Amino acid sequence: MSISAPVAPSTPKTARQAVILAVCCAAVVMANVDTTAVNVALPAIGHSLGGSLAGAQWVVAAYTLTLACLLTFAGSLADRIGRRTVFQIGLSLFAVSSLACSLAPSVGWLIGFRVLQAVGGSMLNPVAMAIITSVFTEPGRRVRAIGIWGGSVGIGMAAGPVVGGLLVETVGWEAVFWINVPIAVAALALTVLVVPQSRAERPRAFDPVGQLLVIGLLGLLVFAIIEGPHRGWLALETLGSFAGSALCLAALLWHAPRHPQPLIELRVFRSAPFTGAFVIAIFGFAAMGGFLFLNTFYLQEIRHDSPLTAGLALLPMAAAMFVFGPMSGRLVAERGARSALTAGAIVATAAAAVLTVTFDGSGKVLLLLGYGLFGAGIGLLYTPITATAVAGLPPAQAGVAASLATTSRQVGQSLGVALIGSLIASHPGALASAASFRAPAHLGWLTITALCVAALVVARISTTTIVIHRRR
Structure with a gap:
């Protein structure tokens, strides 16, 4: 009697799930490589297109700011008209706009x-998560899939600086945007073939007034x-913009x-842990963006490093x-979110404080060590921000909390680039020589240190009621 090995009926389904997960991960990798790679390309872009320091700030902030404004809307849109549809639109738009970026005739x-x-990009991250959640219905597989994602x-993040530096040095800054096109096209083709359509049973209603107020704020x-x-700083445009932002905030508080x-x-925001996580994310990721x-x-x-050398120098931060x-x-699973947040903020603060007084030394070993420690601190903050955001909230509000926590990271990066760039711009000729750069750079590092200290203070105050879970 011969016995044939049974074939698991779920094999085709598992293979399909693996391809879907790969597509979602490719979209996330592409979006995050783009963020850090473009940072490395900023000096080359400025030299090629004749842009100013403010122009360089806008090249970064325009991206992160738009993400911050549209992430929640994109998720709601996908729940209503279909996640695969919105994901396809996002991939198509990302590919076309990346190609357009490489052909831009000016910084504007x-x-x-x-x-x-x-x-x-706003249609990729939140929608990819929703696709994974709908495709991986078994709890164990879902947890593993979300972990991989x-x-x-x-x-x-880790690949961005090196990839960006290599592309800028060997091809040109345009290649930083070219690399997105084949990845997006391949992901789009696979999305058409394997990703099923899904919608939320009860999609959230649109809030166009709220959306406009957030953009204005x-x-x-x-x-x-x-x-x-x-x-x-006292110009009509500057004061009017500050006043307009405050008015948008007041109107949003009235409208919502x-x-x-x-x-x-x-x-x-009535939940202290959520509000704390929201603020910590802004402080922590403002420090990282800056x-x-x-x-x-x-x-x-x-230092006159080449783009590739600069990318390699930033690798310890990203790798950490x-x-x-x-x-x-x-650490969150064993000791609770408060321990992870505290450890991350302390490590980031210590690294920033040391770099404040050592960044312009002749040696590079201490500089790279400081970069690595700073990345370790920000890395320790990443997961507990979301864990803290959903702590103490009803399950029905967990999705909203996680979405706002993601948004706060983008807000923080936008503000960090704006703030640190403005400190440099406030010193005319700061980029002309090491001596001219020293004063604004010290102020910049002190500001980054202060942001990390603020994150630490908020973590200690807002997470006192979080229960610490230990493994037995």
């Missing part, structure tokens, strides 16, 4: 194309910070409680984020 055009690129964020605030040193399903659900911007110009314009991000998840 590049900034406009970066906005379009971010519109496409989350790890791809770290891969993108963040857009005017970042505009005032970036343009303040150039137009004058009166909308049945507002874009920004203010009720979640770090990348400051050191990109320091390495290439002051990749390693310590998953580690923070285990």
